[in-house]
Amino acid sequence: MTARTDTRTRILRKGAQLIHARGYNATGLQEILTGAGVPKGSFYFYFKSKEDFGLQLIDYYAAFIGGIFSRFLDDTSIGPVERIGRLFDFYEDFFTQKSCGLGCPIGNLSLELGDTSGRFRGRLSAAIESLIAKLESCLMDMKREGAIPSSVDTAEAARFIFHGFEGAILHMKVTRNIGPIRSFRKCVLEYLHAPRVDARNK
Amino acid sequence: MTARTDTRTRILRKGAQLIHARGYNATGLQEILTGAGVPKGSFYFYFKSKEDFGLQLIDYYAAFIGGIFSRFLDDTSIGPVERIGRLFDFYEDFFTQKSCGLGCPIGNLSLELGDTSGRFRGRLSAAIESLIAKLESCLMDMKREGAIPSSVDTAEAARFIFHGFEGAILHMKVTRNIGPIRSFRKCVLEYLHAPRVDARNK
Numbered sequence: 001m002t003a004r005t006d007t008r009t010r011i012l013r014k015g016a017q018l019i020h021a022r023g024y025n026a027t028g029l030q031e032i033l034t035g036a037g038v039p040k041g042s043f044y045f046y047f048k049s050k051e052d053f054g055l056q057l058i059d060y061y062a063a064f065i066g067g068i069f070s071r072f073l074d075d076t077s078i079g080p081v082e083r084i085g086r087l088f089d090f091y092e093d094f095f096t097q098k099s100c101g102l103g104c105p106i107g108n109l110s111l112e113l114g115d116t117s118g119r120f121r122g123r124l125s126a127a128i129e130s131l132i133a134k135l136e137s138c139l140m141d142m143k144r145e146g147a148i149p150s151s152v153d154t155a156e157a158a159r160f161i162f163h164g165f166e167g168a169i170l171h172m173k174v175t176r177n178i179g180p181i182r183s184f185r186k187c188v189l190e191y192l193h194a195p196r197v198d199a200r201n202k
Numbered sequence: 203m204t205a206r207t208d209t210r211t212r213i214l215r216k217g218a219q220l221i222h223a224r225g226y227n228a229t230g231l232q233e234i235l236t237g238a239g240v241p242k243g244s245f246y247f248y249f250k251s252k253e254d255f256g257l258q259l260i261d262y263y264a265a266f267i268g269g270i271f272s273r274f275l276d277d278t279s280i281g282p283v284e285r286i287g288r289l290f291d292f293y294e295d296f297f298t299q300k301s302c303g304l305g306c307p308i309g310n311l312s313l314e315l316g317d318t319s320g321r322f323r324g325r326l327s328a329a330i331e332s333l334i335a336k337l338e339s340c341l342m343d344m345k346r347e348g349a350i351p352s353s354v355d356t357a358e359a360a361r362f363i364f365h366g367f368e369g370a371i372l373h374m375k376v377t378r379n380i381g382p383i384r385s386f387r388k389c390v391l392e393y394l395h396a397p398r399v400d401a402r403n404k
Contacts, residue, residue, distance in 0.1 A: 021317055022317070022318075023227060025227045025228045026227045102317060103316065107313060107369075108314075110372045110375060111305060111310045111313045111314065111375065112225055112310075112313065112314055114305065114372075114375035115224070115303050115304060115305075121375075121378060124376040125376045125377050128376060156389060157389065159382060159385050159386075160366060160385065160386060162369065162373070163366045163367075163369030163382065165365075165369065166365075166372050166373075167364065167365030167367065167368035167369040167372075168365040168369075170309055170312045170316075170365075170368050170372075171330060171361070171368075173312060173317070173323075174316045174323045174330060175323070180361065180365065183361050183362065184361075184362060184365055187393070191393045
């Protein structure tokens with residue numbers, strides 16, 4: 001890592017941490033720079049404005065969460081049903097360790113910034129699509145292996161799982177309880193497995 | 203309506219409108235008061251602080267959304283499956299009219315304020331539970347009428363629907379497209395109807 005990328009990464013990492021906890025509008029640039037130990041002049045070397053920083057931060061979060069999704073969902077050494085199960089196991093542990101706070105940074109920024117600018121929306125939308133695509137790829141493997149019937153619309157099912165997950169995280173965040181995540185997981189498995197019976201009756 | 207409640211309602215209504223569009227932190231008290239045509243001194247007659255205003259605003263939103271839910275879900279002149287369908291019809295039209303922006307004010311505030319104070323969390327959590335209870339009551343009617351099997355856990359299914367709805371709204375907000383709401387609705391109906399088949403096979 002060069003000094004240049006190192007400074008940029010330090011700013012993004014500290015910004016990611018503070019904005020995850022407090023939101024984009026409530027976090028000042030100065031706070032991020034002080035926390036990262038970087039002078040203000042350096043910030044404008046890497047980022048044109050706070051908005052430009054926000055856009056790069058969305059990519060940073062998307063790559064981070066995408067890495068977690070891939071670690072579990074792309075692990076073809078185990079079956080696709082087990083892979084999605086392990087992803088949920090990971091998040092259940094992760095959120096429990098974080099006292100069920102913070103939530104999903106992409107979800108948080110979607111609601112906070114979704115109405116502010118088309119640039120934010122475009123970047124958040126791309127981040128969400130990339131995560132849904134990873135879920136869909138796993139559902140397609142389930143279909144190929146006969147774990148879910150060929151009648152399942154994997155694109156729609158992947159969106160539905162993503163939507164339910166974001167909503168469950170939102171609910172967890174206000175109750176500070178892992179219950180909504182567990183309840184969501186149980187219902188997703190019911191949803192994924194139920195159509196098999198339909199297919200048998202065709 | 204007395205002058206007193208009228209002033210309070212005017213402040214809440216203008217605050218609800220501005221905060222729905224921009225978020226809690228990005229909206230200043232002065233902006234709300236100017237918009238409502240109310241002097242600053244009056245604000246502190248009705249609200250102890252911005253936080254106290256935020257708490258009363260959550261109740262205001264919860265009553266407003268609860269009213270919409272009740273209008274459709276409590277209409278026993280039609281069957282419970284149609285009732286939930288009409289609620290989704292309403293929201294599809296409503297969001298389309300709003301250019302798929304704004305989203306759900308309770309969802310927005312949950313992600314923006316979920317990590318700030320236990321008071322906000324408590325009030326948001328109560329708002330969410332009251333909406334889930336309305337969904338559950340409709341699911342219980344479906345169960346009584348045999349529209350869904352007796353094996354459905356209505357409390358969990360109601361949460362799952364609420365979670366999926368909040369996530370779909372979040373996704374709609376960043377894509378500015380009604381697609382996620384339509385896709386969610388289709389999957390919910392699949393989810394609600396699928397267990398019937400399971401029950402037949404018992």
